[in-house]
Amino acid sequence: MALVPDNTLITDTPEQGRELAIMLARKTVGAMQPDTSVRQLLRPGYATNPDSLTAAAHVVAVEFATVAAANNYWRN
Amino acid sequence: MALVPDNTLITDTPEQGRELAIMLARKTVGAMQPDTSVRQLLRPGYATNPDSLTAAAHVVAVEFATVAAANNYWRN
Amino acid sequence: MALVPDNTLITDTPEQGRELAIMLARKTVGAMQPDTSVRQLLRPGYATNPDSLTAAAHVVAVEFATVAAANNYWRN
Amino acid sequence: MALVPDNTLITDTPEQGRELAIMLARKTVGAMQPDTSVRQLLRPGYATNPDSLTAAAHVVAVEFATVAAANNYWRN
Amino acid sequence: MALVPDNTLITDTPEQGRELAIMLARKTVGAMQPDTSVRQLLRPGYATNPDSLTAAAHVVAVEFATVAAANNYWRN
Amino acid sequence: MALVPDNTLITDTPEQGRELAIMLARKTVGAMQPDTSVRQLLRPGYATNPDSLTAAAHVVAVEFATVAAANNYWRN
Numbered sequence: 465m466a467l468v469p470d471n472t473l474i475t476d477t478p479e480q481g482r483e484l485a486i487m488l489a490r491k492t493v494g495a496m497q498p499d500t501s502v503r504q505l506l507r508p509g510y511a512t513n514p515d516s517l518t519a520a521a522h523v524v525a526v527e528f529a530t531v532a533a534a535n536n537y538w539r540n
Numbered sequence: 541m542a543l544v545p546d547n548t549l550i551t552d553t554p555e556q557g558r559e560l561a562i563m564l565a566r567k568t569v570g571a572m573q574p575d576t577s578v579r580q581l582l583r584p585g586y587a588t589n590p591d592s593l594t595a596a597a598h599v600v601a602v603e604f605a606t607v608a609a610a611n612n613y614w615r616n
Numbered sequence: 617m618a619l620v621p622d623n624t625l626i627t628d629t630p631e632q633g634r635e636l637a638i639m640l641a642r643k644t645v646g647a648m649q650p651d652t653s654v655r656q657l658l659r660p661g662y663a664t665n666p667d668s669l670t671a672a673a674h675v676v677a678v679e680f681a682t683v684a685a686a687n688n689y690w691r692n
Numbered sequence: 693m694a695l696v697p698d699n700t701l702i703t704d705t706p707e708q709g710r711e712l713a714i715m716l717a718r719k720t721v722g723a724m725q726p727d728t729s730v731r732q733l734l735r736p737g738y739a740t741n742p743d744s745l746t747a748a749a750h751v752v753a754v755e756f757a758t759v760a761a762a763n764n765y766w767r768n
Numbered sequence: 769m770a771l772v773p774d775n776t777l778i779t780d781t782p783e784q785g786r787e788l789a790i791m792l793a794r795k796t797v798g799a800m801q802p803d804t805s806v807r808q809l810l811r812p813g814y815a816t817n818p819d820s821l822t823a824a825a826h827v828v829a830v831e832f833a834t835v836a837a838a839n840n841y842w843r844n
Numbered sequence: 845m846a847l848v849p850d851n852t853l854i855t856d857t858p859e860q861g862r863e864l865a866i867m868l869a870r871k872t873v874g875a876m877q878p879d880t881s882v883r884q885l886l887r888p889g890y891a892t893n894p895d896s897l898t899a900a901a902h903v904v905a906v907e908f909a910t911v912a913a914a915n916n917y918w919r920n
Contacts, residue, residue, distance in 0.1 A: 466707060467707055467710035467711065467714075468705075468706040468707045468709075468710050471705050471706055471707045472706060472766070473706050473760065473765050473766065474765075474767070477544075477547050478544040478547055478548060478549055479542060479543055479544045479547045481544075482543035482544050482564070482567075482568075483543065486543075486568070486571060488710070488753070488756075489749050489753065491710075492710075492714070492748075492749040492752045492753070493745045493746070493749050495714060496739060496745055496748055496749070497739045497740070497745055502739075502740060506740065506741075506742040506745075507742075509742065510742035510743075511572060511573045511578070512573070512578060512582065513582075514582040514583075514585065514586035514592055515586075515591075515592055515595060515743075516742055516743055516746065517569045517572055517573055517582075518569070518592065518595045518596050518599060519595070519743060519746045519747070519750070520568075520572055520746050521565050521568040521569050521572070521599050522595070522598060522599045522602065522750060523746060523749050523750045523753050524568045525564070525565065525568070525599050525602040525603045525606070526602060526750065526753040526754060526757065527753045527756070528564075528603070528606060529602065529605065529606045529757065530753075530756060530757045530760050530761075530765075532549065532606050532609075532610065533606075533609070533760075533761070533765065534760060534765035534766075534767065537549050537550075537606075537609065537610035538548070538549065538610075539550070539610065553620075553623050554620040554623055554624060554625055555618065555619055555620045555623045557620075558619035558620050558640075558643075558644075559619065562619075562644070562647060587648060587649045587654070588649070588654060588658065589658075590658040590659075590661065590662035590668055591662075591667075591668055591671060593645045593648055593649055593658075594645070594668065594671045594672050594675060595671070596644075596648055597641050597644040597645050597648070597675050598671070598674060598675045598678065600644045601640070601641065601644070601675050601678040601679045601682070602678060604640075604679070604682060605678065605681065605682045608625065608682050608685075608686065609682075609685070613625050613626075613682075613685065613686035614624070614625065614686075615626070615686065629772075629775050630772040630775055630776060630777055631770060631771055631772045631775045633772075634771035634772050634792075634795075634796075635771065638771075638796070638799060663800060663801045663806070664801070664806060664810065665810075666810040666811075666813065666814035666820055667814075667819075667820055667823060669797045669800055669801055669810075670797070670820065670823045670824050670827060671823070672796075672800055673793050673796040673797050673800070673827050674823070674826060674827045674830065676796045677792070677793065677796070677827050677830040677831045677834075678830060680792075680831075680834060681830065681833065681834045684777065684834050684837075684838065685834075685837070689777050689778075689834075689837065689838035690776070690777065690838075691778070691838065694859060695859055695862035695863065695866075696857075696858040696859045696861075696862050699857050699858055699859045700858060700918070701858055701912065701917050701918065702917075702919070716862070716905070716908075717901050717905065719862075720862075720866070720900075720901040720904045720905070721897045721898070721901050723866060724891060724897055724900055724901070725891045725892070725897055730891070730892060734892065734893075734894040734897075735894075737894065738894035738895075743895075744894055744895055744898065747895060747898045747899070747902070748898050750902060751898060751901050751902045751905050754902065754905040754906060754909065755905045755908070757909065758905075758908060758909045758912050758913075758917075761912075761913070761917065762912065762917035762918075762919065781848075781851050782848040782851055782852060782853055783846065783847055783848045783851045785848075786847035786848050786868075786871075786872075787847065790847075790872070790875060815876060815877045815882070816877070816882060816886065817886075818886040818887075818889065818890035818896060819890075819895075819896055819899060821873045821876055821877055821886075822873070822896065822899045822900050822903060823899070824872075824876055825869050825872040825873050825876070825903050826899070826902060826903045826906065828872045829868070829869065829872070829903050829906040829907045829910070830906060832868075832907070832910060833906065833909065833910045836853065836910050836913075836914060837910075837913070841853050841854075841910075841913065841914035842852070842853065842914075843854070843914065
C-alpha cells in the first residue's frame with residue numbers, strides 16, 4: 465500500500481498540499497487498520513463525535529506543517 | 541470544497557493569519573463531516589465543553605504555527 | 617474581535633511573549649465560544665481539573681513556540 | 693533492541709520515510725511494553741477504536757516531520 | 769507574576785534548559801489557576817495518574833523544544 | 845536529579861538519540877513524581893493500556909524531534 469500518494473510531498477498549491485495532508489493521515493490509519501470494512505464500521509461514531517473530529521483535524525494540521533515546509537509554503 | 545481559502549497561506553497581518561488558521565481547522569472538519577446539519581447538531585455540546593474548546597484551540601495553534609512561518613512572522 | 621492583540625507577534629521580552637501566547641489561546645476560545653457568560657460558567661470546572669489545566673498549558677506552549685520564533689528567541 | 697532501523701533517518705523516498713516513521717513509533721511502544729504477547733492482546737481493542745487510531749496517526753505524523761526534515765523533504 | 773524566570777530563554781546548559789521548560793509549564797498553570805491551595809489540592813490525584821503525568825511531560829517536551837532552539841541546542 | 849543525562853543533547857547516532865529521547869521523557873515524569881514506589885505501582889496499568897502507550901510514544905516523538913535537530917539529523 466502506498467503511504468504517500470505519488471511518493472512526493474511537493475504539490476502545486478496549498479489546496480493540493482492540504483489534500484495531501486488529509487491523505488497522509490488516512491493512509492496511516494489504513495496501515496494500522498487495513499480492514500476496510502472495520503474502518504467503515506467505525507466511521508459513523510467517529511464522524512459524529514466532535515472531539516474525534518477535532519483530534520483528526522489535529523493530525524491533519526501536523527501533517528500539513530510538514531507538507532507546507534516541504535513546499536516552502538508555496539511562497540513563489 | 542476549498543480547504544484553503546484563496547489557495548494561499550500568505551496574509552497581510554497576524555490577525556488575518558489567525559483567521560486563516562481558524563478557517564483551515566474548520567475546513568478540515570468540514571472535509572471529514574460534510575453534512576452541515578450534523579456539524580450544527582454537534583456544536584452546542586462542543587462549545588460548552590471546556591476540554592473540547594481547548595482541543596480546538598490546540599489545532600488552531602498548530603495551524604497558526606504554519607501560517608506564521610509562511611509569512612515570516614510578518615516581521616517586516 | 618481582535619484575535620492578535622496589537623496585531624503583531626513581536627514583543628520586547630520573553631515575559632511579554634508569554635503573555636501574548638496566553639492571550640492568543642484565550643482569543644481562540646473566545647472566537648469559538650463568544651458568549652462570555654458561558655465561558656465564565658465553564659471556568660470553575662476547568663480551573664479545578666488538573667488535566668484541563670495541563671491541556672491548556674499545552675496550547676500555550678505551542679503558541680509560545682511561534683511567538684518565540686517570531687522574536688528570534690529574544691537573543692539579542 | 694534497535695529503536696531506529698538501520699540506525700539512520702535518511703531514506704530514498706517519502707514512502708520509505710513514512711514507513712520509517714511508523715516503525716519509529718512502534719519501536720518506542722516496544723521499548724515501553726517489551727512483552728509481545730501483551731502488545732498482541734492489546735491490538736484488537738486498539739485497532740477498532742477510532743480515537744486510538746487517530747492518536748497513533750498523530751504520533752506517526754510527528755515522527756514523520758522529523759524524518760522529512762532530516763531528508764530535506766526529498767526535494768531533489 | 770513572572771511567567772519566564774529571569775525573563776530569558778537562554779541558559780548555560782541543557783540541564784538548566786530542562787529546568788526552565790518545567791518552570792514555564794508550571795508558571796502557565798499558575799497563571800490559569802492562581803490559587804495555590806487549589807493547585808496543592810489537585811496534586812495528589814494528578815501525580816498518581818500515569819496519563820496525567822504523561823500529558824504534563826508532553827507539555828514540558830514542547831516547551832523544551834523552544835528553549836533548546838533558543839539556545840542553538842547548546843552545540844558549542 | 846539530572847534531567848538530561850551527561851548534560852548534552854549531542855549523540856553519536858540516531859539510535860542513541862532515540863534512547864536519549866526516551867530518557868528525557870522519563871526524567872520529566874521522575875521530576876513530577878519523585879517517589880519510585882508510586883511510579884512502579886502505576887506501571888502495570890499504564891503498560892497494558894494502548895492509549896497510555898500511544899500517549900507516551902507521542903512524548904518521545906516530540907523529544908526526539910528536538911534531539912534530532914540538535915544533531916543535524918546525524919546527516920554527516
